[in-house]
Amino acid sequence: PTLMLASSIHEGREYVSGAYTSNPLGTSGYTGDSGAFLFYLQGLPGTSPIKIPGTQNAGHHGIYNGNSGYCPTYGGGHDLRLMCNGASTGTGYTSIGHSFQCPTLPSGVSCNTLQWGSQTFTFNRVKVMY
Numbered sequence: 001p002t003l004m005l006a007s008s009i010h011e012g013r014e015y016v017s018g019a020y021t022s023n024p025l026g027t028s029g030y031t032g033d034s035g036a037f038l039f040y041l042q043g044l045p046g047t048s049p050i051k052i053p054g055t056q057n058a059g060h061h062g063i064y065n066g067n068s069g070y071c072p073t074y075g076g077g078h079d080l081r082l083m084c085n086g087a088s089t090g091t092g093y094t095s096i097g098h099s100f101q102c103p104t105l106p107s108g109v110s111c112n113t114l115q116w117g118s119q120t121f122t123f124n125r126v127k128v129m130y
Contacts (some may be wrong), residue, residue: 002063004072006082006092006126010117015043017115019074021063025130030076033062038080038100040115050103050114058099071126075099080115084126093120 002025005018021036038052054062061076071082077098084090094112096102102111112119
């Protein structure tokens with residue numbers, strides 16, 4: 001299994017989110033996992049943790065590994081991509097809807113800004129466990 005946790009600061013709030021797949025890190029290219037999911041833990045006031053489930057496409061494109069600049073990347077359209085170059089900080093973006101399905105969210109919250117406060121973001125910590 002591979003579990004990734006990361007945090008970022010947006011408008012003075014710390015966002016903590018991540019992703020999970022039952023596949024081990026290290027396989028080059030895409031590895032499918034219909035049980036893969038993204039998740040949001042904290043950041044927006046009054047919002048509980050939220051699971052962002054994989055779609056049928058996650059069965060083919062659950063996680064991507066192979067580019068030396070990528071942390072684990074989730075989804076066929078890079079639903080969640082962090083660029084870390086081996087460091088614990090870096091940049092990333094979300095484009096949810098390719099291999100992961102946005103659940104019902106509170107009014108005014110977008111799936112692409114839920115996890116980090118912005119669709120593109122800078123993270124200040126990342127931990128990948130596999």
